[in-house]
Amino acid sequence: MIVCSCNVLSDGAVRECLSPGPGCPRTPAQVYECLGCSPKCGRCARTIRAIMRSALGEAAAGDGGHACTTACASACSLVKVQAAEEVIAA
Ligand code: FES
Numbered sequence: 631m632i633v634c635s636c637n638v639l640s641d642g643a644v645r646e647c648l649s650p651g652p653g654c655p656r657t658p659a660q661v662y663e664c665l666g667c668s669p670k671c672g673r674c675a676r677t678i679r680a681i682m683r684s685a686l687g688e689a690a691a692g693d694g695g696h697a698c699t700t701a702c703a704s705a706c707s708l709v710k711v712q713a714a715e716e717v718i719a720a
Pocket of ligand 1: 634636637668673674675
C-alpha cells in the first residue's frame with residue numbers, strides 16, 4: 631500500500647529500512663532520507679510513525695524481545711521508541 635503519495639513510498643519500503651541497529655531511522659524524516667527522498671507535504675508523517683511503532687512491536691514480540699545486541703541497544707532508535715511508549719503507557 632502506498633503510504634506517501636508525494637514520494638510513492640509503500641508501507642513495505644518503509645518497513646524494510648527499519649532494521650534494528652544504530653543506523654535505524656529514528657524519525658520519519660530519517661525514513662525519507664533512508665529511502666532516498668525528502669518530505670514534501672508531510673501528510674504521511676503520522677502514518678510513517680505508526681509503521682515505526684508497529685515495527686517496534688513486532689520486534690519486541692518476536693523471539694523474546696528486542697533484536698539488537700546489548701552493544702547497540704543504547705543507541706538504537708527502537709529501544710528509545712519502546713522506552714518512550716512505556717513512559718506514555720505508565
Ligand atoms: S504524502 Fe508523503 S510527503 Fe506528501
